């Protein structure tokens with residue numbers, strides 16, 4: 001049995017966590033077995049690495065250290081959660097995955113893309129998403145959503161220029177891999193975004209079934 005890996009990615013505040021939950025409900029209603037997970041984290045070990053990564057107290061963290069910690073958490077995530085669920089034929093929904101590293105540590109932190117691609121391949125054992133939903137929209141709208149949420153983590157607390165590079169990186173990613181990475185406009189109401197996400201996913205499932 002081979003499952004399906006769908007990832008949600010994009011800048012902070014795009015609505016990934018909200019939309020992942022709604023899609024999971026939708027897919028479960030249609031009778032599928034769905035496993036929801038997230039990065040960094042998704043495992044007990046990965047959650048400890050997540051705490052290191054997001055703690056604003058770790059301001060001295062070098063970009064390469066940051067990249068390797070994300071990769072270490074990802075390796076555990078694939079080994080312990082994603083690969084076994086895919087082997088059972090489940091639909092895995094991940095809140096962020098390898099694309100986030102290419103964009104945050106690549107486009108924004110300026111580490112060499114080819115290095116990150118190689119380390120991603122090592123960490124994931126070659127497990128690539130079947131479909132990636134990229135949620136992006138007006139920067140002020142998305143930023144305003146996060147403002148109501150209290151203290152920013154170490155990455156959210158980066159300067160506006162960093163977040164601008166993140167958005168640019170995600171747009172480039174979608175342009176480079178239009179088949180896999182599907183952009184959905186996130187600066188709309190929750191239900192409207194959900195309907196757009198469902199349309200993309202249903203189209204993907206139809207193509208996969210009959211393609």
Ligand SMILES: Nc1ncnc2c1ncn2[C@@H]1O[C@H](COP(=O)(O)OP(=O)(O)OP(=O)(O)O)[C@@H](O)[C@H]1O
Pocket residue numbers: 011012013014015016017018019145146149186187188189190191193
């Ligand atoms: N379409 C929407 N319209 C208005 N508010 C929204 C919408 N989607 C999500 N929100 C709210 O905006 C905030 C951020 O949403 P959410 O946590 O789903 O985004 P995220 O992409 O997972 O963010 P992060 O990258 O920080 O994890 C939440 O308070 C959520 O309730």
Ligand SMILES: [Mg+2]
Pocket residue numbers: 016017018095
């Ligand atoms: Mg989230």
